[in-house]
Amino acid sequence: LSFAPNSIVTFTTDFGLDDPYVGIMKGVVLSLNRAAHVVDISHRIPAHDIVAAMLVLRSSYSYFPAGTVHVVVVDPGVGSRRRPLLMVSDKHAFVGPDNGVLSCVFQKERTVRVFHLTEERHFLKIVSSTFHGRDIFAPVAAQISCGTSPELFGPEIEDIVRIELPLPRRLGPNKLLGTILRIDKFGNLITNLSLDHLVGPRQSEGSNLRFKVSLGGRNILRLCQSYSEGMGEEPFAILGSADLLEISVNQASAAELLEAQATQEFEIEVL
Amino acid sequence: LSFAPNSIVTFTTDFGLDDPYVGIMKGVVLSLNRAAHVVDISHRIPAHDIVAAMLVLRSSYSYFPAGTVHVVVVDPGVGSRRRPLLMVSDKHAFVGPDNGVLSCVFQKERTVRVFHLTEERHFLKIVSSTFHGRDIFAPVAAQISCGTSPELFGPEIEDIVRIELPLPRRLGPNKLLGTILRIDKFGNLITNLSLDHLVGPRQSEGSNLRFKVSLGGRNILRLCQSYSEGMGEEPFAILGSADLLEISVNQASAAELLEAQATQEFEIEVL
Amino acid sequence: LSFAPNSIVTFTTDFGLDDPYVGIMKGVVLSLNRAAHVVDISHRIPAHDIVAAMLVLRSSYSYFPAGTVHVVVVDPGVGSRRRPLLMVSDKHAFVGPDNGVLSCVFQKERTVRVFHLTEERHFLKIVSSTFHGRDIFAPVAAQISCGTSPELFGPEIEDIVRIELPLPRRLGPNKLLGTILRIDKFGNLITNLSLDHLVGPRQSEGSNLRFKVSLGGRNILRLCQSYSEGMGEEPFAILGSADLLEISVNQASAAELLEAQATQEFEIEVL
Numbered sequence: 001l002s003f004a005p006n007s008i009v010t011f012t013t014d015f016g017l018d019d020p021y022v023g024i025m026k027g028v029v030l031s032l033n034r035a036a037h038v039v040d041i042s043h044r045i046p047a048h049d050i051v052a053a054m055l056v057l058r059s060s061y062s063y064f065p066a067g068t069v070h071v072v073v074v075d076p077g078v079g080s081r082r083r084p085l086l087m088v089s090d091k092h093a094f095v096g097p098d099n100g101v102l103s104c105v106f107q108k109e110r111t112v113r114v115f116h117l118t119e120e121r122h123f124l125k126i127v128s129s130t131f132h133g134r135d136i137f138a139p140v141a142a143q144i145s146c147g148t149s150p151e152l153f154g155p156e157i158e159d160i161v162r163i164e165l166p167l168p169r170r171l172g173p174n175k176l177l178g179t180i181l182r183i184d185k186f187g188n189l190i191t192n193l194s195l196d197h198l199v200g201p202r203q204s205e206g207s208n209l210r211f212k213v214s215l216g217g218r219n220i221l222r223l224c225q226s227y228s229e230g231m232g233e234e235p236f237a238i239l240g241s242a243d244l245l246e247i248s249v250n251q252a253s254a255a256e257l258l259e260a261q262a263t264q265e266f267e268i269e270v271l
Numbered sequence: 272l273s274f275a276p277n278s279i280v281t282f283t284t285d286f287g288l289d290d291p292y293v294g295i296m297k298g299v300v301l302s303l304n305r306a307a308h309v310v311d312i313s314h315r316i317p318a319h320d321i322v323a324a325m326l327v328l329r330s331s332y333s334y335f336p337a338g339t340v341h342v343v344v345v346d347p348g349v350g351s352r353r354r355p356l357l358m359v360s361d362k363h364a365f366v367g368p369d370n371g372v373l374s375c376v377f378q379k380e381r382t383v384r385v386f387h388l389t390e391e392r393h394f395l396k397i398v399s400s401t402f403h404g405r406d407i408f409a410p411v412a413a414q415i416s417c418g419t420s421p422e423l424f425g426p427e428i429e430d431i432v433r434i435e436l437p438l439p440r441r442l443g444p445n446k447l448l449g450t451i452l453r454i455d456k457f458g459n460l461i462t463n464l465s466l467d468h469l470v471g472p473r474q475s476e477g478s479n480l481r482f483k484v485s486l487g488g489r490n491i492l493r494l495c496q497s498y499s500e501g502m503g504e505e506p507f508a509i510l511g512s513a514d515l516l517e518i519s520v521n522q523a524s525a526a527e528l529l530e531a532q533a534t535q536e537f538e539i540e541v542l
Numbered sequence: 543l544s545f546a547p548n549s550i551v552t553f554t555t556d557f558g559l560d561d562p563y564v565g566i567m568k569g570v571v572l573s574l575n576r577a578a579h580v581v582d583i584s585h586r587i588p589a590h591d592i593v594a595a596m597l598v599l600r601s602s603y604s605y606f607p608a609g610t611v612h613v614v615v616v617d618p619g620v621g622s623r624r625r626p627l628l629m630v631s632d633k634h635a636f637v638g639p640d641n642g643v644l645s646c647v648f649q650k651e652r653t654v655r656v657f658h659l660t661e662e663r664h665f666l667k668i669v670s671s672t673f674h675g676r677d678i679f680a681p682v683a684a685q686i687s688c689g690t691s692p693e694l695f696g697p698e699i700e701d702i703v704r705i706e707l708p709l710p711r712r713l714g715p716n717k718l719l720g721t722i723l724r725i726d727k728f729g730n731l732i733t734n735l736s737l738d739h740l741v742g743p744r745q746s747e748g749s750n751l752r753f754k755v756s757l758g759g760r761n762i763l764r765l766c767q768s769y770s771e772g773m774g775e776e777p778f779a780i781l782g783s784a785d786l787l788e789i790s791v792n793q794a795s796a797a798e799l800l801e802a803q804a805t806q807e808f809e810i811e812v813l
Binding site: 015017026028048 | 548550552554559579581582583584585586587598599601602603605606607610726727728767768769770771780781782783788792793
C-alpha cells in the first residue's frame, strides 16, 4: 500500500451541531497532530442512519487529495461488541465502526486492507462505552494522519459487515424498478439508476432517450439538461452530479410535490 | 490590480449542511491548493435566494484579510446559459454565477475587473450541468488562491447582471418608506435605513433623534443603544452592526412579535 | 502563568449558521493572525442561554491542546455595562462577556487570572454596541493567539459573575433530587449526577448498583453499559461521555418519550 498521509482528516457523523461532540473530536485530533486540517463533510446525517452516512461518504471522499483520512461516526452499536475499524487503500484511509458504513469503499478502491482496532495504547487513556468518536476514532485518525503505520493498530481482518445498496430490478423487457436512495436539501430525489441502466450499450447517450417514470401518482417523461429547464411545478428527470438519475422540480422540492421518501421504489419504462 | 492571494477561500452557498456538497467543494479546493484555508460564511442561505446571499457576502467579505477569494454558489441557473464569473479587486477575488449575487462588490470596491470563466482547462475534467460549485467555481477559486493570473480564466467583460437593493423612498417632508432587507437568527429586522437617512447632515447624531416607525400595527418610538436597554416585549430601534437601523426586542424575536418578513415595507416619520 | 499560545482559537456562540456573524468573526481573527486555526465548538447554543453555553464549554475545552484560546459569545448584555473578559490559566485562555459563561473554568483549572478588557487599542477601531464578538472578543483572541501578553489588555480583576450549577440534593438516607442539565441532539438527558453520588466511597463501582429514577411518570431501574443494550422503547440509565448519569432510549429520544426538559428535577432512590 502506498498510502501517504497529507494531514487532512474529514468527519462525517450524526452528531449534529448543537452539542460539543464534534468540537471535542477536533480537539482530540489537534492534540495528537497539531498540523491536522479537519474538514466537515456533514454532521447532519439522520441519527443512526448508517445507509445515509455511507451514501454521503461514497459521493464525497474521492474528491479529497490522496492521503486524506476519513472518519465516519454513525454508530448505534457504540460500546457493544461491534468492532472499530481502520481501512486503508492506496489513496485514502477510513476510520469508523464495523456496521457497514465503510463498506462502500470496496466498490471504488482497488486494494483495501482492513484492520480491527484493538491496540488500546493508541486510544484515549479511558475509553467510554458511549463516545468512541472521541476515545478511539479521533485518536486513531490523528495518528494515521501523522504517518503511524496501519499495522500497529490491530490485526488485519477480512470479514467486515457490508451494506448492499438496492440495485434496479428488471420488471419486463423495457421496465425497471428503481429506488430513491437519498433526498437532498433541495428536495431532489437521487435514485439508484445511472444512464447505463436506461441506454443500451450500442445506443448513443442522452437526448434521444425517452422514458416514463411513475412516481407519486404522476408520470414523468421529460429529461432536462439543467434544473432551470424545468417548467413551473412540473417534475422532470435529470442526470445529477453523482451520475445518477434524479427527479427534480425547478426551484422547488420534488420530494414535497411527489410526497417521496428515501428507500421508496418506482417504475421506469423505456419508451 | 494589486491582488495577491493569501490562500484563504470563503464559501457562501445555499447547499445546507445535510448533504456532502460543501465537503466535496472543500475536497476539490484542497486537491488543487493543499495550503488553502477554507472558511464557511454560511451554507444556510435560503434555497435559490440570490438577494439573501448578496446581503451576507456584502456584510462579511471586507472583514477578511486582503488576498482572500470568496466563492458564492446560490445558482438556480446552473447549467443554463448564465455565465460563471471571476471578479477581482485590489483586495479580494470573487467567484460565482452571473445572476447578480456578486454585484454588491461594485458598491464597496474601487476598481473591479470581471472575467467570464471560459477556459475549461481550469475546470474539473468533466463539467456537470448541475454542480458548477464543484466543477467550475471551486477549482477556479483554488487556482486563484495559488496565484494563477485572473486573465488566464477567460475574457474580461463588463455587462454583468446587477441587483439593486431597494432604497428608502421619500413619502413626504418628514416621512420615508423603508424596507426590511433581512431577518437574522435572533429575529432582528435589518432595514435599509442608515442614520444618514434620518439625520440631516448638519444635525448631530444619535440620542436626540426622535422618530416613529409604523410596523405590524405598532408604533416604535424608542432608539436604544444596546439590546439590553429594551424593556419586556417592547420593540425598539437600534443601530445594528452593519450600521443599518434594526428593529429588535430584548431577548426575543421582533420578527415573530411583529409578524414581519424580509422585503416588507414600513413607514418612518422623523418627529 | 505558563500559557503559550498554539494559534488554535475555538468559537462557541448562539449566532447560528444562517447569518454572516460567525464568518465575520473568523475574518477578523485571520486578519490579525494569518496562522490562526479557528475551530467551531457550536454556534447553535439556544439564543441568550448562558448556562447551555457554559455546559458546552466545560465539556469540550480541555480536549484541546494546551495553548488554545476559547471564545464564547452568548451575550444578551452586549453594549451594556457588563464587562468583557479575558481569563488565562496555564493551559488555556478564554475570552467572553462577564455574565457567568466563563465561570466553569474555575472548577477545572488550578490557577486562573482574569483581566477586564479595557485597552481599546486592541479592539477594532470602531466598537459597536451590538456585536462585541466582532469588535472586541475576536480581535483580543487573535492577539492572544499570537502571543500578546494578557496584562496588556486591561487590569486584573477578581470579582466576576459566577454561575453555580444545581447540585444533587439529599432528600433522605437513600434518596436524592437530581436535575437534568442538558438534552443532547439524540434526546439523551444529561443529569447532574455522577457515580460518586450513587455509590458510597467503599462500595465497588458499577454493575451491582441498584436504583430507581422517577421521571415523567416512569420508574427507570436499569443501568446499561452501552446504548445498544437498551430494549425497545424502555428508558435506561447510562454513564455518559462526560461521566454524568444520562437517561437514554436505544435509537430514540428519551426527551420525547419522557417529555423531559433541561432544568427539570427528578428523584433517584438507591435500592
